[in-house]
Amino acid sequence: MSSEQDIYEEHVLDHYEDPYHRGDLEKATHSHEADNPLCGDVVHIDLRIDGDEKIQEAWFSGDGCVISQASASMLMETIEGKSLEDIRNFTAEEMLALFGPKLTPNRQKCCLLSWRVLQSAIHAPVDDLPPDNEDGPDVHFGGPSLSEET
Amino acid sequence: MGSQSPLVEKKSYLKDTTAFTISELDQIREQFPILGRLTASGAPLAFLDNAASTQRPLAVIDAMSDCFRRYYANVHRGIHTLSEESTAAYEQARRTVAEFINAASDREVIFTAGATASINTVARTWGDANLGRGDVILATIAEHHANIVPWHQLAERTGCKVVFLPITSEYTFDDTVVKDHLARLQPKLFAFTAVSNVLGTKTPVRRWAQLAKSFGAVTLVDASQATPHEPIDVQSLDTDFLVFGGHKMCGPTGIGVLHGKQQLLEDMPAFLGGGGMILRVTTEGFEPAELPDKFEAGTPPIAEAIGLAAAANFLTGLGLERIAAHEHALCKIADQGLREMQGVEVIGPDASQKGGIVSFSIDGVHAHDIAQELDHLGIAVRAGHHCTMPLHRWMKKTSTTRASFYLYNRPQEAERFLEAIELVKTKFTRSGRRRRQRNPQ
Numbered sequence: 034m035s036s037e038q039d040i041y042e043e044h045v046l047d048h049y050e051d052p053y054h055r056g057d058l059e060k061a062t063h064s065h066e067a068d069n070p071l072c073g074d075v076v077h078i079d080l081r082i083d084g085d086e087k088i089q090e091a092w093f094s095g096d097g098c099v100i101s102q103a104s105a106s107m108l109m110e111t112i113e114g115k116s117l118e119d120i121r122n123f124t125a126e127e128m129l130a131l132f133g134p135k136l137t138p139n140r141q142k143c144c145l146l147s148w149r150v151l152q153s154a155i156h157a158p159v160d161d162l163p164p165d166n167e168d169g170p171d172v173h174f175g176g177p178s179l180s181e182e183t
Numbered sequence: 184m185g186s187q188s189p190l191v192e193k194k195s196y197l198k199d200t201t202a203f204t205i206s207e208l209d210q211i212r213e214q215f216p217i218l219g220r221l222t223a224s225g226a227p228l229a230f231l232d233n234a235a236s237t238q239r240p241l242a243v244i245d246a247m248s249d250c251f252r253r254y255y256a257n258v259h260r261g262i263h264t265l266s267e268e269s270t271a272a273y274e275q276a277r278r279t280v281a282e283f284i285n286a287a288s289d290r291e292v293i294f295t296a297g298a299t300a301s302i303n304t305v306a307r308t309w310g311d312a313n314l315g316r317g318d319v320i321l322a323t324i325a326e327h328h329a330n331i332v333p334w335h336q337l338a339e340r341t342g343c344k345v346v347f348l349p350i351t352s353e354y355t356f357d358d359t360v361v362k363d364h365l366a367r368l369q370p371k372l373f374a375f376t377a378v379s380n381v382l383g384t385k386t387p388v389r390r391w392a393q394l395a396k397s398f399g400a401v402t403l404v405d406a407s408q409a410t411p412h413e414p415i416d417v418q419s420l421d422t423d424f425l426v427f428g429g430h431k432m433c434g435p436t437g438i439g440v441l442h443g444k445q446q447l448l449e450d451m452p453a454f455l456g457g458g459g460m461i462l463r464v465t466t467e468g469f470e471p472a473e474l475p476d477k478f479e480a481g482t483p484p485i486a487e488a489i490g491l492a493a494a495a496n497f498l499t500g501l502g503l504e505r506i507a508a509h510e511h512a513l514c515k516i517a518d519q520g521l522r523e524m525q526g527v528e529v530i531g532p533d534a535s536q537k538g539g540i541v542s543f544s545i546d547g548v549h550a551h552d553i554a555q556e557l558d559h560l561g562i563a564v565r566a567g568h569h570c571t572m573p574l575h576r577w578m579k580k581t582s583t584t585r586a587s588f589y590l591y592n593r594p595q596e597a598e599r600f601l602e603a604i605e606l607v608k609t610k611f612t613r614s615g616r617r618r619r620q621r622n623p624q
Contacts, residue, residue, distance in 0.1 A: 039559065040555065041552075041555075041556070041610065044618075044619060046616055047616045047617065047618045047619055048618055049616075050613050050614070050615075050616040051616055051617050051618040052618070053618060071567060071568070072549075072550075072551055072567060072581065072582055073568075073581025073582055074549075097549060098549035098550075098551045098552050099549065099552045099611070100551075100552075106618070140551070140555065143551065
């Protein structure tokens with residue numbers, strides 16, 4: 034009956050159930066956390082960035098829907114070994130492509146939560162003051178907010 | 184999905200009879216052309232998101248279309264044929280709505296942009312004029328944000344405070360607690376919903392209005408989830424203010440109603456200033472118009488009022504008691520079915536205490552994933568906090584999923600919904616999956 038792609042593809046569910054580097058990183062040099070208050074999704078990212086501005090290790094923790102958590106896992110798997118330059122150049126569109134299945138504007142927010150947290154985390158050294166913009170770069174995606182209904 | 188579900192045969196959910204016969208329901212559904220469409224996945228639509236907004240019958244679509252095709256013009260003061268016809272239709276709409284809620288006078292019916300605009304109007308006029316530092320507004324914890332935020336804003340302006348009435352662990356209200364709050368806090372205003380948009384819990388509007396009166400509190404009732412489903416008689420309920428919107432009762436968006444007792448409305452200062460709400464304007468000031476124009480500044484939602492009246496007539500024609508009975512029967516099927524499932528929690532009181540709303544959560548599955556998968560199966564529900572963050576916080580949940588039934592839903596849709604929930608549970612149950620190496624792209 035379906036003419037529409039199932040967004041819960043096998044590899045999405047695999048990442049949800051068996052995530053890559055889910056947990057805390059003790060020796061994190063950079064760290065950030067943010068949420069989507071309207072759906073309650075939370076993602077926390079710990080990074081270990083070396084002197085050459087390369088991401089040596091990336092870990093995430095969080096709570097939320099399949100999309101938000103599976104996409105965070107995919108992102109952690111992808112960014113280790115990448116330079117900060119690479120991360121800065123890694124666009125939201127590329128994040129959506131990394132996730133795979135096409136998402137409606139409402140669910141793009143879920144997928145982009147970890148991307149948003151990562152973009153802030155590289156500017157948030159541990160034991161330092163939080164960045165001015167707590168919620169990360171001021172970029173907006175998707176349509177009307179999920180759950181704002183009557 | 185299979186045409187015959189073992190689940191349904193086993194549990195025989197359909198033994199409950201609904202208020203409309205199958206053929207009546209077929210005729211009702213023919214009035215709603217949208218119900219025949221498919222969802223993005225190609226599945227037939229089962230629209231169970233009616234507490235957010237309902238669909239429109241032909242009677243409403245045609246009434247609005249007819250206005251635009253034949254006689255639309257701005258109302259009041261226009262000395263030409265179209266304006267006179269539009270004015271007559273607009274004022275007839277007011278009388279129809281007044282009759283629909285049995286208002287003492289059609290001057291008590293103010294057309295607004297929606298239920299939210301109605302509440303804000305009361306907050307900005309009656310609230311600003313009557314509340315001050317230390318005064319209390321009592322509201323239930325289950326209110327929609329529309330019946331919370333305007334009071335928070337009023338508190339910021341005046342220094343009054345908003346106190347929330349707790350709910351029991353059975354998702355109902357305890358009259359002794361209500362009485363205790365009214366006696367102890369002596370609130371100036373008691374603002375409460377007639378039906379919770381999440382829990383489905385009905386409040387005893389008449390009893391609470393009497394109680395509030397005995398303690399000197401003014402009442403504001405959010406009837407957004409009541410007027411689409413049950414007869415409302417503001418004189419018998421004896422509420423001071425009662426508000427509702429058009430789009431949850433088969434009417435258009437962009438229109439709502441503020442009902443207030445005439446004396447209260449007359450004593451209130453005007454709110455939005457502009458054309459239509461004045462008797463005269465000078466370089467020094469203005470003199471407001473009489474009710475109801477006083478609160479209807481600017482060009483009103485003309486076709487929307489006409490559409491709302493058509494919706495009210497449509498509901499009255501079907502019979503609100505029968506509509507309520509029909510929805511209740513569907514709600515009972517869904518509520519009972521969900522309660523029998525492992526790992527599913529129904530968020531709300533027993534079906535006997537609610538109308539057509541069933542909210543729930545599934546262990547370990549996020550509400551948005553439930554809604555997404557249900558959509559894939561053709562079923563539209565709502566997931567999130569449903570504009571009730573304080574209630575969700577009290578329940579210690581970030582989000583819930585809500586199915587809400589209306590007069591055009593079939594018992595088979597409640598059954599299909601239950602089958603789909605079983606599928607959702609299976610899909611998201613952890614099954615020892617392992618992450619695989621990604622294919623090089």
